[in-house]
Amino acid sequence: MTKPLSPAIPEDPAALPPGEAPLAELEEALPFSFARPAEALAESISQVGLLRPLLVQREGSRLKLLAGNLRRRALQLLGRSAAPAVFLPPATPDALALALADNLGRPVNPAETALVWRRLVETRGQAEAEKLAGLLGLDQAPKLRRQNFQAAALPPRGLLALAEGRLDLAAAARLANWPEADQDAVLGLFERLNPSLSNRRIWLDLLEDLARREGLSPADLLSDPDIAASEAEAEARGRPAAEAAARDFLFRRRNPLLAELRKKRAARLRALNLPPSARLALDPQFEDLSFSLTLAFSNLDEFRVLADWLNGLPGQAGFRDLLDDSHD
Amino acid sequence: MTDGPPAGRPGPVWRLRLEDDFRDTPLARNLARDMTPERQEPLSPADYGRFGPRDILVTRHRGRFLKPCPGTPGYNCCGLHIFHFGLGCPLGCRYCILAAYLDTESLVLFGNLEEGLAEFAALLDRPAGERPLRFCTGEFTDSLLLDRRTGLAERLVALAAAREAVLELKTKTDQVDHLLGLDHRGHTVISFSVNSPEMARAEEGRAAPLAARLAAAAKAARAGYPIGLHFDPLIHYPGWEKGYAETVELIGQTLAGARVAWVSLGCFRYLPRLKEIMLARHPGTGIFNGEFILAGDGKRRYPRPLRTMMYKSLAENLARVLPAETAVYLCMESPRVWRDVFGHDPGPYGLTALLDRQALISRQ
Numbered sequence: 098m099t100k101p102l103s104p105a106i107p108e109d110p111a112a113l114p115p116g117e118a119p120l121a122e123l124e125e126a127l128p129f130s131f132a133r134p135a136e137a138l139a140e141s142i143s144q145v146g147l148l149r150p151l152l153v154q155r156e157g158s159r160l161k162l163l164a165g166n167l168r169r170r171a172l173q174l175l176g177r178s179a180a181p182a183v184f185l186p187p188a189t190p191d192a193l194a195l196a197l198a199d200n201l202g203r204p205v206n207p208a209e210t211a212l213v214w215r216r217l218v219e220t221r222g223q224a225e226a227e228k229l230a231g232l233l234g235l236d237q238a239p240k241l242r243r244q245n246f247q248a249a250a251l252p253p254r255g256l257l258a259l260a261e262g263r264l265d266l267a268a269a270a271r272l273a274n275w276p277e278a279d280q281d282a283v284l285g286l287f288e289r290l291n292p293s294l295s296n297r298r299i300w301l302d303l304l305e306d307l308a309r310r311e312g313l314s315p316a317d318l319l320s321d322p323d324i325a326a327s328e329a330e331a332e333a334r335g336r337p338a339a340e341a342a343a344r345d346f347l348f349r350r351r352n353p354l355l356a357e358l359r360k361k362r363a364a365r366l367r368a369l370n371l372p373p374s375a376r377l378a379l380d381p382q383f384e385d386l387s388f389s390l391t392l393a394f395s396n397l398d399e400f401r402v403l404a405d406w407l408n409g410l411p412g413q414a415g416f417r418d419l420l421d422d423s424h425d
Numbered sequence: 426m427t428d429g430p431p432a433g434r435p436g437p438v439w440r441l442r443l444e445d446d447f448r449d450t451p452l453a454r455n456l457a458r459d460m461t462p463e464r465q466e467p468l469s470p471a472d473y474g475r476f477g478p479r480d481i482l483v484t485r486h487r488g489r490f491l492k493p494c495p496g497t498p499g500y501n502c503c504g505l506h507i508f509h510f511g512l513g514c515p516l517g518c519r520y521c522i523l524a525a526y527l528d529t530e531s532l533v534l535f536g537n538l539e540e541g542l543a544e545f546a547a548l549l550d551r552p553a554g555e556r557p558l559r560f561c562t563g564e565f566t567d568s569l570l571l572d573r574r575t576g577l578a579e580r581l582v583a584l585a586a587a588r589e590a591v592l593e594l595k596t597k598t599d600q601v602d603h604l605l606g607l608d609h610r611g612h613t614v615i616s617f618s619v620n621s622p623e624m625a626r627a628e629e630g631r632a633a634p635l636a637a638r639l640a641a642a643a644k645a646a647r648a649g650y651p652i653g654l655h656f657d658p659l660i661h662y663p664g665w666e667k668g669y670a671e672t673v674e675l676i677g678q679t680l681a682g683a684r685v686a687w688v689s690l691g692c693f694r695y696l697p698r699l700k701e702i703m704l705a706r707h708p709g710t711g712i713f714n715g716e717f718i719l720a721g722d723g724k725r726r727y728p729r730p731l732r733t734m735m736y737k738s739l740a741e742n743l744a745r746v747l748p749a750e751t752a753v754y755l756c757m758e759s760p761r762v763w764r765d766v767f768g769h770d771p772g773p774y775g776l777t778a779l780l781d782r783q784a785l786i787s788r789q
Contacts, residue, residue: 309704310714352716355728382718383729385499385761422730 118182132260163196215249447536490541504777517630563595616653621668646683658693677746691756
């Protein structure tokens with residue numbers, strides 16, 4: 098966003114108070130400092146003063162803030178209207194590279210990276226931006242650059258989730274392509290149920306697949322009362338259980354055959370009455386015939402009990418059905 | 426410079442980009458008969474992504490031209506060997522696995538094809554027991570899409586006809602007329618990838634209509650070629666059973682009396698990144714609506730019981746319309762699925778032997 102320069106600001110930087118920049122008139126050249134609270138810095142400035150001046154460049158009638166976004170906000174919190182600044186001459190080559198290098202001297206959150214990358218592409222063009230990609234750690238992976246560009250289009254709520262590590266970049270990039278009502282619905286769900294990062298991706302997969310198949314929107318799907326019911330039913334066991342139950346509801350809707358296979362297998366396993374010290378592992382993808390049975394024991398007597406149980410296992414119909422589900 | 430549709434539907438207007446090294450090759454001369462070449466600086470595979478579906482790149486292949494089908498550990502492979510003459514396909518099938526492997530939508534043809542043909546001839550000169558018997562060209566591109574212009578198949582057919590070898594040309598086009606008069610001696614199988622009528626219409630881009638493919642198969646059969654049919658990928662969608670039964674019925678009607686050497690069945694499977702690529706290119710595709718598991722080879726496949734059900738249905742229908750001697754086999758399937766569908770698992774060597782026997786029946 099560009100703003101005309103206030104008439105109060107002299108065209109010639111030399112006419113400003115020496116080395117002072119008017120804070121309200123500065124335009125951020127790069128959107129660093131997203132989701133970074135300025136209060137602590139303001140407190141520090143009030144105690145020891147501003148240790149590093151802002152980095153500013155005049156561009157036509159505008160004043161670009163190349164470095165010092167957070168310092169500017171902290172100073173404004175303190176009620177200051179101007180601050181010491183280094184003014185780069187208008188034609189300084191590589192001014193953006195300088196700005197990037199200055200800002201990258203501290204940890205940058207993923208939302209900042211996304212926002213800065215998108216700004217670079219939009220203002221400088223793809224080719225020019227790619228020359229600077231290395232400074233953001235994006236020079237080796239075109240996919241990562243695409244995802245950052247897309248993720249930057251998220252609304253503030255989504256960007257905050259990305260900044261705080263509650264949304265990974267790939268999921269953020271996907272979500273950014275969704276209509277706003279759907280983004281809101283999913284972000285609301287994520288805030289309420291706090292799924293793990295990998296489960297967030299599963300949620301997005303399920304919602305996208307179902308929306309495409311059923312011609313519904315993710316928001317429509319999430320407003321299904323059965324999801325709320327699954328969630329409520331499991332709530333007493335805690336938030337992870339509620340999240341798993343709601344996700345399982347969607348999984349069953351998306352994959353009725355796999356859900357049925359899982360149900361049958363679970364019932365057969367239950368019917369086997371496995372001793373607590375025996376674990377039977379089955380291929381979760383139902384793809385092949387690889388089973389493994391683990392027995393835990395600490396003495397000969399315990400082993401004898403397990404061996405007796407083991408001898409009886411081939412005779413159990415449920416066990417045979419587990420091994421051969423071809424009639425299912 | 427311009428070309429007609431590659432198959433049954435409106436297709437691209439080609440742009441032929443030719444590296445200088447290959448201007449004076451049989452391939453370039455054939456292509457230049459009705460396309461005007463544009464000069465192209467030498468390319469490496471990393472450059473292919475810069476070109477689009479209208480581009481034909483004639484460039485150098487580095488490496489061997491003959492390679493075994495890569496197969497998949499844990500799944501039975503038919504042991505076919507591939508003559509690698511090019512990469513990519515502009516037909517635009519929504520399920521095309523090439524989209525996940527290749528970083529380009531252009532069609533790449535290898536300008537140093539003469540080296541490849543020499544490699545092939547040298548291999549075929551070895552005693553039959555010391556080298557593979559069956560070869561195909563349609564693994565990384567369509568065998569016949571541009572063959573009227575490249576003239577490659579004619580040379581390969583002649584090579585196979587003169588030796589103890591069987592060549593399989595795999596296509597989704599109906600472009601066989603130029604092959605009908607060749608002296609193939611039954612050493613070339615012309616194979617058609619087929620699908621249900623709905624899937625062929627909705628998901629196979631610019632491929633020839635199903636009826637046109639089968640009509641071409643009938644023509645090739647009348648010219649004495651053994652025919653291959655590949656139901657691959659079988660797609661699970663509402664009405665799949667009826668749809669594939671219709672195709673089988675059509676095969677029975679169109680290819681009655683033809684020698685069908687083999688029919689392969691393979692359910693849709695894909696590398697996960699294909700979904701993202703295809704949904705971006707074709708948001709309306711329904712092929713990813715089914716249920717999928719993640720198999721040990723990193724590909725998504727329908728759950729095993731579903732695949733088994735689909736194969737059984739197809740195999741039963743095919744048995745009604747094709748002679749008993751036709752080999753119906755599963756492409757890249759697990760021993761478990763083989764057992765559930767056919768009651769036995771031939772293993773990779775058994776499958777190779779079965780198809781080798783089939784290949785030899787038609788030779789003259």
